Amino acid sequence: MSQNNLFYQKYKVNNLNKRMSINTVKTYKAIDLFAGIGGIRRGFKNIFKDNIDFVFSSEIDKNAQKTYYLNYGEIPFGDITKIKEEEIPPHDIIMAGFPCQAFSVAGYRKGFEDTRGTLFFDVARIADFHKPKVIFLENVKGFVGHDKGNTFKIIKKTLEEMGYKIYAKVLNSKDFGVPQNRERIYIIALRDIDKEFHFPEPTNKTLHIKSCLEENVEDYFYYQGKPLYEKIKNHITNTNTVYQWRRQYVRENKNNVCPTLTANMGTGGHNVPIIKDKKGIRKLTPRECINFQGFDKKFKFPKDLALSHQYKQAGNSVTVKVIEEIARNIKNVL
Numbered sequence: 223m224s225q226n227n228l229f230y231q232k233y234k235v236n237n238l239n240k241r242m243s244i245n246t247v248k249t250y251k252a253i254d255l256f257a258g259i260g261g262i263r264r265g266f267k268n269i270f271k272d273n274i275d276f277v278f279s280s281e282i283d284k285n286a287q288k289t290y291y292l293n294y295g296e297i298p299f300g301d302i303t304k305i306k307e308e309e310i311p312p313h314d315i316i317m318a319g320f321p322c323q324a325f326s327v328a329g330y331r332k333g334f335e336d337t338r339g340t341l342f343f344d345v346a347r348i349a350d351f352h353k354p355k356v357i358f359l360e361n362v363k364g365f366v367g368h369d370k371g372n373t374f375k376i377i378k379k380t381l382e383e384m385g386y387k388i389y390a391k392v393l394n395s396k397d398f399g400v401p402q403n404r405e406r407i408y409i410i411a412l413r414d415i416d417k418e419f420h421f422p423e424p425t426n427k428t429l430h431i432k433s434c435l436e437e438n439v440e441d442y443f444y445y446q447g448k449p450l451y452e453k454i455k456n457h458i459t460n461t462n463t464v465y466q467w468r469r470q471y472v473r474e475n476k477n478n479v480c481p482t483l484t485a486n487m488g489t490g491g492h493n494v495p496i497i498k499d500k501k502g503i504r505k506l507t508p509r510e511c512i513n514f515q516g517f518d519k520k521f522k523f524p525k526d527l528a529l530s531h532q533y534k535q536a537g538n539s540v541t542v543k544v545i546e547e548i549a550r551n552i553k554n555v556l
């Protein structure tokens with residue numbers, strides 16, 4: 223074969239390989255359960271880009287549904303317990319930051335059956351029917367010790383009996399570029415995947431808290447002139463720290479991180495973290511809470527949504543940056 227011919231053959235093979243690799247990049251179908259404001263969805267989308275399609279979402283809270291619609295253009299289905307698994311479109315990935323509830327174990331452990339009456343049961347029945355490759359679960363750190371470890375054990379057993387291999391780890395948002403102390407357990411269940419999954423290592427590029435703060439915040443958020451001001455003003459002195467009012471005292475969160483944002487902050491008025499800026503002492507705005515969860519600037523709350531709901535939705539959500547790192551490693555094993 224002449225040099226030219228040899229070159230041409232190699233060129234053809236290379237091109238064929240390229241085309242095949244383009245054609246073999248699969249688009250994964252995903253469903254977003256207990257969707258909240260779509261923090262998990264956002265993290266996966268940022269990594270999978272056009273290779274992920276969301277075919278179903280579910281969220282019971284009408285206000286969260288509004289925020290979801292504004293950001294993703296779809297109104298989630300309501301109560302997940304009210305839809306049959308066969309009515310949900312086929313999918314490869316389930317995402318579920320489900321509420322943690324105790325299982326009633328009647329004397330002996332029956333796995334799947336023991337989960338009946340809990341919201342995990344709904345995740346399990348959907349997974350059992352559709353057999354997706356990936357189930358992504360997120361919960362509070364205390365989940366592993368919940369009900370003396372029983373809750374986690376039953377979930378693990380249920381998923382293993384359905385053919386899944388389970389990986390679980392507690393990760394802290396502050397180790398993944400976002401200045402929030404937020405420890406959460408991430409449970410990844412994989413089936414029919416040969417490669418070993420690994421949780422991401424800390425990226426340790428944590429931004430300064432100031433990167434999450436806004437300029438020109440409305441007077442409403444400042445404490446000057448409000449009853450609490452006299453109690454807190456002498457304790458809140460540092461503009462590089464996030465503080466918390468703990469009923470009787472001010473707690474300073476050192477190490478350049480914001481304390482864990484919670485769903486009930488903003489309802490009692492006590493738990494929204496506090497900072498000092500050029501204008502005075504104030505609580506974080508909902509937008510800043512969203513920044514502390516690693517959402518990008520494109521995320522929006524509906525204009526008419528009460529602040530208490532905005533705080534609740536931000537506190538209930540996940541840190542997008544952590545989800546991105548896990549999603550990247552999931553993509554690598556698919």
Ligand SMILES: C[S@@+](CC[C@H](N)C(=O)[O-])C[C@H]1O[C@@H](n2cnc3c(N)ncnc32)[C@H](O)[C@@H]1O
Nearest residue numbers: 256258259260261281282283301302319539540
């Ligand atoms: C911890 S939050 C999950 C937040 C979400 N991962 C995010 O990033 O925003 C749990 C969500 O489950 C929703 N939920 C609770 N029970 C539900 C049900 N039966 N059906 C659908 N959603 C439900 C709650 O309203 C809440 O928004």
